[in-house]
Amino acid sequence: xxxxxxxxxxxxxxxxxxxxxxxxxxxxxxxxxxxxxxxxxxxxxxxxxxxxxxxxxxxxxxxxxxxxxxxxxxxxxxxxxxxxxxxxxxxxxxxxxxxxxxxxxxxxxxxxxxxxxxxxxxxxxxxxxxxxxxxxxxxxxxxxxxxxxxxxxxxxxxxxxxxxxxxxxxxxxxxxxxxxxxxxxxxxxxxxxxxxxxxxxxxxxxxxxxxxxxxxxxxxxxxxxxxxxxxxxxxxxxxxxxxxxxxxxxxxxxxxxxxxxxxxxxxxxxxxxxxxxxxxxxxxxxxxxxxxxxxxxxxxxxxxxxxxxxxxxxxxxxxxxxxxxxxxxxxxxxxxxxxxxxxxxxxxxxxxxxxxxxxxxxxxxxxxxxxxxxxxxxxxxxxxxxxxxxxxxxxxxxxxxxxx
Numbered sequence: 001x002x003x004x005x006x007x008x009x010x011x012x013x014x015x016x017x018x019x020x021x022x023x024x025x026x027x028x029x030x031x032x033x034x035x036x037x038x039x040x041x042x043x044x045x046x047x048x049x050x051x052x053x054x055x056x057x058x059x060x061x062x063x064x065x066x067x068x069x070x071x072x073x074x075x076x077x078x079x080x081x082x083x084x085x086x087x088x089x090x091x092x093x094x095x096x097x098x099x100x101x102x103x104x105x106x107x108x109x110x111x112x113x114x115x116x117x118x119x120x121x122x123x124x125x126x127x128x129x130x131x132x133x134x135x136x137x138x139x140x141x142x143x144x145x146x147x148x149x150x151x152x153x154x155x156x157x158x159x160x161x162x163x164x165x166x167x168x169x170x171x172x173x174x175x176x177x178x179x180x181x182x183x184x185x186x187x188x189x190x191x192x193x194x195x196x197x198x199x200x201x202x203x204x205x206x207x208x209x210x211x212x213x214x215x216x217x218x219x220x221x222x223x224x225x226x227x228x229x230x231x232x233x234x235x236x237x238x239x240x241x242x243x244x245x246x247x248x249x250x251x252x253x254x255x256x257x258x259x260x261x262x263x264x265x266x267x268x269x270x271x272x273x274x275x276x277x278x279x280x281x282x283x284x285x286x287x288x289x290x291x292x293x294x295x296x297x298x299x300x301x302x303x304x305x306x307x308x309x310x311x312x313x314x315x316x317x318x319x320x321x322x323x324x325x326x327x328x329x330x331x332x333x334x335x336x337x338x339x340x341x342x343x344x345x346x347x348x349x350x351x352x353x354x355x356x357x358x359x360x361x362x363x364x365x366x367x368x369x370x371x372x373x374x375x376x377x378x379x380x381x382x383x384x385x386x387x388x389x390x391x392x393x394x395x396x397x398x399x400x401x402x403x404x
Contacts, residue, residue, distance in 0.1 A: 008045065011037050018334075022331075037070050047061070047067060061112060072103055075095055075102050079098075151386045179256075184285050186251060187289075192242060192279070194277075239355065240272075249291065280390075284384055285383070285386075289383045295344070302315060318351045341364060357387075
């Protein structure tokens with residue numbers, strides 16, 4: 001009875017949380033299954049009392065056996081999930097003890113010569129329920145994390161340049177649109193738009209093959225992969241303007257569209273021949289985590305606040321950062337209680353060579369540790385972190401600069 005009652009309390013607690021607050025339909029189904037099993041174990045506890053003491057119901061032994069078997073199967077699955085994915089030693093001990101206690105309870109009830117009126121039907125019911133429970137467990141923990149991915153689409157479009165009244169400057173309007181055609185919403189962890197000015201003088205004669213090779217050697221070291229051109233001499237781009245174009249912590253719902261316009265202004269005598277536009281959004285799927293608002297600003301890389309060492313190292317290389325942080329919660333009750341608290345950190349970085357946004361999810365105090373590629377891939381898959389980019393969208397400035 002002790003094992004069955006403890007199992008009832010634990011399963012009812014976890015099941016209610018998933019059934020009411022689950023982020024996905026399978027999570028709520030899991031909650032419903034746990035609630036059903038908790039009711040079964042509660043009835044089993046009553047049947048154990050009747051089977052050993054009062055014996056007023058002839059089939060109380062069979063009901064007790066079904067209750068203890070359901071407790072064993074469910075506790076074993078929760079133990080496997082906690083060992084594989086959990087980080088709490090207390091919950092591992094709890095589910096281990098409940099699994100061992102349930103196994104002993106099944107044996108203790110079985111050895112009392114339980115009367116089973118239709119053994120084949122009871123066995124079939126236990127097998128079917130076991131298959132359903134196992135299939136649901138496998139779907140939640142094996143298939144769902146690797147299901148087909150979805151992500152929004154960002155587009156950039158340039159409007160007609162406008163001259164100032166004194167004709168000494170001009171402005172280029174740029175429309176940024178993000179469209180989410182999927183059936184999953186996304187949290188917006190950070191966005192950036194930046195414009196890069198480029199000098200592109202023309203060679204008076206055809207450039208040689210070796211010069212093409214020199215240009216190609218720069219591709220791995222730059223975010224701009226300039227073309228191999230017979231006459232154009234592309235030089236590294238320089239940051240002209242950078243800004244955020246959505247509020248951190250906002251979201252883009254399923255089948256939703258968000259549009260905004262930014263304006264880039266330059267003097268007529270600018271030294272640049274081309275301008276290239278880029279836009280990026282760092283997102284997280286709303287069915288993989290819960291973002292506890294707000295996503296607060298916490299530090300400048302050049303300020304007095306404590307920041308990760310790798311951020312300071314980048315600052316010495318010419319890249320400054322704005323850092324934002326918020327608490328995140330898991331998408332199911334079991335992980336929420338068996339895993340350590342996680343925090344999401346968004347880094348908005350900029351320098352003369354461009355701007356970008358980057359997000360990571362770590363435990364408290366792990367900000368200084370640089371994760372491996374495999375760890376980054378696992379975290380991104382688990383929490384649905386994606387970076388959506390567009391650009392470069394380029395425009396030649398010769399026609400504007402030549403106007404009088």
